[in-house]
Amino acid sequence: MSEQRTIPGYTLLRPLGRGNTSLVHLAAADDGRFVALKVPHEQTLRDQEAAERFGNEVRLTLQFRHPHLVQGFAGKPFGTNAFLALRYYPHGDLNKKLESLPGARRLQEAEALRILADVASALTHLHHLGAVHQDVKPHNVYVHEGRAALGDMGSTYFTAQGGKVSGSPYYMAPEIYHGESSSTASDVYSLGILMYELLSGSRPYTGHSYEELMVAHLTRFPQPLAHLNSNVDRRVSRLAEQALSKRSAERPTADELRRAMLQALGETPEDEVYDEPPEPAAEEAPPTRKVGRHGPAPAAEPAGAAGPAALAQAPEKSNRWNPFKRRK
Numbered sequence: 651m652s653e654q655r656t657i658p659g660y661t662l663l664r665p666l667g668r669g670n671t672s673l674v675h676l677a678a679a680d681d682g683r684f685v686a687l688k689v690p691h692e693q694t695l696r697d698q699e700a701a702e703r704f705g706n707e708v709r710l711t712l713q714f715r716h717p718h719l720v721q722g723f724a725g726k727p728f729g730t731n732a733f734l735a736l737r738y739y740p741h742g743d744l745n746k747k748l749e750s751l752p753g754a755r756r757l758q759e760a761e762a763l764r765i766l767a768d769v770a771s772a773l774t775h776l777h778h779l780g781a782v783h784q785d786v787k788p789h790n791v792y793v794h795e796g797r798a799a800l801g802d803m804g805s806t807y808f809t810a811q812g813g814k815v816s817g818s819p820y821y822m823a824p825e826i827y828h829g830e831s832s833s834t835a836s837d838v839y840s841l842g843i844l845m846y847e848l849l850s851g852s853r854p855y856t857g858h859s860y861e862e863l864m865v866a867h868l869t870r871f872p873q874p875l876a877h878l879n880s881n882v883d884r885r886v887s888r889l890a891e892q893a894l895s896k897r898s899a900e901r902p903t904a905d906e907l908r909r910a911m912l913q914a915l916g917e918t919p920e921d922e923v924y925d926e927p928p929e930p931a932a933e934e935a936p937p938t939r940k941v942g943r944h945g946p947a948p949a950a951e952p953a954g955a956a957g958p959a960a961l962a963q964a965p966e967k968s969n970r971w972n973p974f975k976r977r978k
């Protein structure tokens with residue numbers, strides 16, 4: 651069973667949680683460090699699209715460095731020993747935290763603003779690098795001592811290179827429901843939903859099915875945040891509403907949201923500092939594929955294309971591995 655696999659260099663201590671793609675264990679690395687060790691399910695390794703998604707998460711998590719992105723220490727993108735060693739968050743993800751709150755899923759105002767500012771900071775960084783996260787939601791936010799980090803790079807892609815459109819129905823922007831490309835503005839929409847959720851205690855759009863949620867995102871308008879929580883800073887409330895604009899061009903940037911949240915916390919926002927040069931442009935920029943976890947099934951892999959096993963053998967800098975490159 652995948653759950654029993656051993657990963658050289660780590661001692662598995664106990665399971666932390668199970669997702670669709672992987673089982674996550676608390677593990678001790680040989681250097682003594684505790685990590686959250688993600689090990690893909692056997693099923694994930696057998697399914698080409700799922701395996702590539704895991705490989706994508708490993709590569710990008712190890713590539714990005716930012717105080718508000720979950721840090722990756724080591725990993726192997728493909729093969730039977732595939733894994734990803736991440737910074738361990740003892741309290742788990744933000745969704746768990748919200749579920750454990752008595753009564754409404756509502757945090758203290760300052761705590762919510764700090765988490766949101768940190769997530770906006772992570773998105774500002776990714777967007778600066780030309781990347782779109784595509785899965786901003788409480789399940790993918792980790793909090794320790796009041797500070798948040800955004801995780802799960804499985805669906806992340808560089809816009810210059812294209813990627814599969816994806817998202818989670820409660821947080822997905824109207825253009826994605828329409829089958830259009832995602833963009834940095836789609837991440838801002840998801841962040842807008844998260845702002846509503848954390849600052850009002852409930853999501854702006856609910857539904858019992860994908861279709862109900864789609865209708866809500868495409869046709870309804872949320873109540874002003876200030877009506878749901880009169881304590882919310884006016885500018886934050888207005889920007890949250892703008893972040894949920896049906897038209898992506900009318901949404902603010904992640905950096906505008908970050909600045910507004912910090913100002914609401916009584917701070918003077920500083921510019922984000924970028925140590926990392928932006929990713930060099932791809933030699934070829936294929937159009938975004940309009941498929942994904944919530945879209946139509948992707949086209950079958952043509953014979954002869956490099957599969958996960960072949961890609962696992964590829965050297966780090968080889969042109970053979972590029973999760974965003976369109977396979978002909």
Ligand SMILES: Nc1ncnc2c1ncn2[C@@H]1O[C@H](COP(=O)(O)OP(=O)(O)OP(=O)(O)O)[C@@H](O)[C@H]1O
Nearest residue numbers: 667668669670671672674686736737738739742743
């Ligand atoms: N760095 C971490 N520290 C502590 N717990 C973690 C960490 N990463 C993941 N977990 C826990 O493990 C569980 C599964 O993680 P996650 O949802 O990322 O799995 P996944 O299978 O990769 O995701 P998906 O379901 O989106 O494919 C979650 O409940 C989460 O709380």
